Amino acid sequence: MKKLFALLLAAVMVLGLVACGPAGNDQTEPPKSTGNQTQAPPKGSEPPQTNAPEGKKYEGVTLNYWSMWNAAEAQGKVIAEAAAAFEEETGAHINIEWKGRDINTLLSAALESQEDIDLFDEDYTRIGQVYAPYTADLTEMAAAANYDAVSYSVFNNQSIAWAGYLNSITEQPNIGGVFYDRDAFEAAGITADPTTWAEFLDACQKLKDNGVAPLVQDSAYTNFSFYYQLTRHIGEEGIADLRENGGWADNAGAVAAAQEIIDLVKAGYFADGTPSEFPSGENKIGLDEAAMVICADYVCAEVDGNTESQTNWGVFNVPAVEGGVSTAAYMGTNSLAITNYSENQQAAFDFCLFLVTGEWGQKLADEAHQIPADPNNTCSSLPGAVETLLAADAPMSWCGELNTHPAWQAMRDEMTRLFAGAYETGADFCAAIDALY
Template identity: 50%
Template sequence: MKKRIISAFLISAMTVAAVAGCGSSGDSDKGGDGKYSGVTLNYWSMWNSSEPQGQVIQEAADAFSEETGATINIEWKGRDINTLLSSALSSEEAIDIFEDSYMNIAKNYKDYCYDLTEMAEEAGYADKSFGCFNDKVVEWAGFLCAITEQPQVGGVWYNKDIFEDCGITEVPTTWTEFMDVCEKITAKGYQPLALDGTYADFTFGYHMDRVIGQDVIKDLAMNGGWSENEGVIEAADDIIEFVGNGYLAEGAPDEYPASQNKMGTEQNVAMVVCANYVTSEVKNNTGADLNWGLFNYPEVEGGVDPSNAYAGANSLGIASYSENPQAAFDFVMFLTTGEYDQKMADTAIQIPADPSNTEPETLSGSIETLKATTSPLDWNMGMNDNSDLKANFKDTIIKLYEGKFNTGAEFAAAMDALY
């Protein structure tokens, strides 16, 4: 009987000590609820710690650690991360969270990714993200393996002040309306469109997409037959008319970034077709704080793809072998929604990953454009699929904007001559 009493006393004492120990470990050091005390998450980032993105990531990691007791160990890999990930993941290096483009994660690393579908559903992630990215990830990988962190979107970026001065109160949605806007801009003494050779194929790719769609462009890029497609000829004829009307900025197509910089230095060029980073590039290069806006590339009468936009995203994946996938997912959500997603958008001047947050003023229109996009367009709308000829495509398209072709048929023949 005495032994039983002593044993009971010892068990009770050990229990009290254990409870006291739990209360005095991660909780007192880290604060918060200690949900993940003792958990260490290794995060490979594509940024550097000195960059605005890196600074926000570190701040979010510190706050998550304070709130949950987890330790976030960040390794700043920089832009070369995609040269390191395949071998690192295949050899199961100590990685819980990693960062790369959503396409690379879904296409190249899917075999090493944790299936986030159930956790995302429980977290209501569909209401905290852009569906166009999630749908493409699932299409490519077969399951949700990437959480969007830093979206990008392309379209027509314009100077709102020039539009106002020209009496343009509505952005154009059709090619006819766009041409009318260009005429109003020209009549007021401004130049409608900046164009650097670097983005010539992106700009014309957008126009072709509106006429024939990206899937057809991809097929033509790989197999030729440009001259046999009336839509290609129509799209090229549209650009020949556009150039002939004098709607390109002086010197365009120029050597990058000379033409887009004129939007900041001369401030008499109204528009440029590019992705959202053009706003930061112009400011960094010229110091000008322009009153930017975005509208989707205009649709073409009788065309096939009126509303999709180029869109890309840096995203986060979780290694399939992570020992703490729920903790990793919770941190990823902590970073890409709510307070820290808004801080990322404001600090790095980028589009928020959570559409319920607010875009920076200079990226006005980006959330609306992404919401309207159901199937994001690739960069150069599929022409890059032919790696052997993509540089030749670009050179031929630059000639189109230089006015070297008299008809769309001549342009199409020149594209076929590349094979």
């Protein structure tokens, strides 16, 4: 009986293995994607190389692309379509691996071990500073393609400043500033964007009088917002000095910056519950309960998506303050880079330009509600953003002069408390920051 049972079990196991095994050899379709790896849609049932008509520029070339996006999001969909179109045009097959936002935890190891990657995308600060030893010098290819005419010098210059050469292609530019609902401004009778702190306070009062909360701020971005204000008074160089040497309470600019935030709180210019839990604060703009938020431009797509609204967005630079030293704006970008060990650098470069400029660059901007990487394209989501980027020469960092401080996390909490109205005076806040040194 036991033997019979064992035989039956063995038979079941063998059947199971056969059933779960690979299909027969007559399968002609290329392997389908598994896990987070997908391939650009192949043409017909033939492998891409054999299907490409003769005479195509990169026939037989396969490019391995590690993407920071996911296949299901707008950027991922456009990239997959662009990859298919590029293959159709040039014969080069783009093998895309969707790594998502945690790509930064994978890239260093992959690049160090020279994994089979031709191109990848990531925050350009890390491409310029962390991955630079593994990225190709794009200077000559860029010159040959007249890349300067289809890109922003502010990012190209920064890439060269960090890496010593152009090592990234702008894919998704971001700008920081005060993002606002144009309709709310119009209803409150505000006809021009505020450029000074006095004008900003005046706009806040008009909005409040019109029954709309002038400002919202989620706790996730209070540090960024305060950093902006601090930059206005003492610039990033001054902040770097504070980072190293402390002395916040003795710094008139730091005290004034904190006091201005406290004044906004005391005047009742922030929406009830500020600082809110991300993203419920910024969502209030989409729900017509508030008018302005200090953040980067992706806030527009977030709010519209979260609240299913079509906010009439506008943006202006964080206003200058009296006696201030800076009017710089935050600018950053997610960019594409090509590995210096790739055997198909020119093909990869051509794909990068194919994706971020012209028709596909416009589609990427439209579908993902982002600023176009090619300034010749139109920014439908945020009028004026392209002009702002073109006019800039040096970007402000994302809290770059403070976020490596050992007490940065505790400082961030104090900044959130500042927006919550926990401090009576700017001096009190600065003393609390000094206590963290």
